[in-house]
Amino acid sequence: MDLNTETNPTLPIKKHTFKKAFLATVPVMFGYIPTGIAFSMLMISSGYSPFLTILMSLFLYAGSMQFISVELFAVGAPFIQIAILTLLINARHMFYGLSLFKMFDKQGKKKPYMIYSLTDETYALFTSGIVPDDVDENKFNFYISILDHFYWVFGTAIGAIIGSSLTINTAGMDFALTAMFTVMLLEQILSKTPNLVFLISALSGLICIILLPKNYMLISAILLALTLTVVFRKAVQKNVEQ
Amino acid sequence: MLSNNDAIIAIIIMSAVTFFVRAFPFIVFKNKKPSDTVIYIGKYAPAVIITILVLYCLKGAFLPPTILAIPQLLCLAAIVILHLKFRNSLVSIFGGTLLYMFLIQVVFI
Numbered sequence: 213m214d215l216n217t218e219t220n221p222t223l224p225i226k227k228h229t230f231k232k233a234f235l236a237t238v239p240v241m242f243g244y245i246p247t248g249i250a251f252s253m254l255m256i257s258s259g260y261s262p263f264l265t266i267l268m269s270l271f272l273y274a275g276s277m278q279f280i281s282v283e284l285f286a287v288g289a290p291f292i293q294i295a296i297l298t299l300l301i302n303a304r305h306m307f308y309g310l311s312l313f314k315m316f317d318k319q320g321k322k323k324p325y326m327i328y329s330l331t332d333e334t335y336a337l338f339t340s341g342i343v344p345d346d347v348d349e350n351k352f353n354f355y356i357s358i359l360d361h362f363y364w365v366f367g368t369a370i371g372a373i374i375g376s377s378l379t380i381n382t383a384g385m386d387f388a389l390t391a392m393f394t395v396m397l398l399e400q401i402l403s404k405t406p407n408l409v410f411l412i413s414a415l416s417g418l419i420c421i422i423l424l425p426k427n428y429m430l431i432s433a434i435l436l437a438l439t440l441t442v443v444f445r446k447a448v449q450k451n452v453e454q
Numbered sequence: 455m456l457s458n459n460d461a462i463i464a465i466i467i468m469s470a471v472t473f474f475v476r477a478f479p480f481i482v483f484k485n486k487k488p489s490d491t492v493i494y495i496g497k498y499a500p501a502v503i504i505t506i507l508v509l510y511c512l513k514g515a516f517l518p519p520t521i522l523a524i525p526q527l528l529c530l531a532a533i534v535i536l537h538l539k540f541r542n543s544l545v546s547i548f549g550g551t552l553l554y555m556f557l558i559q560v561v562f563i
Binding site: 235238239242258259260261264267268271272273274277281284285286287288289291294295298299302303304305306307308309310311312313316323324327328330332335336339340342381383384385387388389390391392393394395396397398399400405409410412413414416417418421422429430433434437438441442445448 | 455456458460461462463464465466467468469471472473475476477478479480483488491492494495496497498499500501502503504505506507508509510511512513517526529530533534537538543544546547548550551554555557558559
């Protein structure tokens with residue numbers, strides 16, 4: 213993803229890096245803030261305090277899990293069931309680190325936070341090769357993590373504090389996340405990634421999304437697609453050379 | 455319904471599990487070099503995961519097909535065209551999102 217923003221040599225490098233990181237995360241902002249508002253209105257309407265709601269976004273920071281937990285809390289689900297469901301629903305994140313060893317090793321003390329805040333959207337930004345040439349790469353990536361986290365908590369706070377009196381029609385704004393993933397996919401397709409990988413992923417995705425219940429479709433699709441990518445390794449590598 | 459205190463315990467449990475899951479590959483490969491296969495998976499995982507996330511995002515409108523499938527298809531087409539023409543991510547993402555907001559708030563109500 214290239215951001216084609218003008219470089220301004222008079223800006224101090226730190227400020228300049230922050231500005232570029234902010235621009236890269238704007239689509240996430242447009243997705244996270246309305247989604248955060250929706251989450252907190254749901255949480256508050258089921259009887260929890262704004263404080264607890266904001267705390268949840270700050271500490272848990274896992275969008276789909278938070279929506280599911282509203283239901284789990286409402287029915288008074290046992291802790292063990294909550295723990296197992298969290299594991300299953302977020303299991304896809306186990307694969308995210310595999311592409312980020314080098315990037316995160318350079319983060320030093322910030323590495324635990326970078327791991328902690330690794331959501332789907334942040335991962336997608338990290339792996340789309342969007343770091344501009346003229347910025348401090350480590351700071352740029354750290355700002356992305358912290359900004360995305362901030363948007364989520366901020367959206368939750370807006371929803372918790374003024375949710376019911378909001379009059380702006382944000383309907384459709386969260387399509388920004390679909391749009392962002394679509395653009396990242398286009399960039400991946402335009403890069404050297406072999407077409408076979410997309411074919412395997414699309415088929416695995418379709419099969420699992422059509423056949424499996426909502427809570428298991430993502431992890432199953434990713435597992436199936438990665439397994440097939442390994443099984444067809446020779447063909448994939450041959451596909452690269454063409 | 456979980457009491458406030460139970461909800462706090464549940465949030466701590468969920469946060470710990472989520473952090474563990476995100477940290478898992480870093481824990482496993484802390485002191486050992488990732489194998490050839492793991493490096494290979496890491497190389498193609500982004501393409502795999504992003505493809506699946508796009509399909510997952512579209513699931514709501516297409517499975518089963520709802521009226522939203524039409525504006526979403528139009529916007530996806532707009533995003534592809536914008537992106538191939540300008541190759542500027544912000545233009546493509548915002549063009550697509552604004553068009554979508556317009557379509558669902560004004561046209562496909």
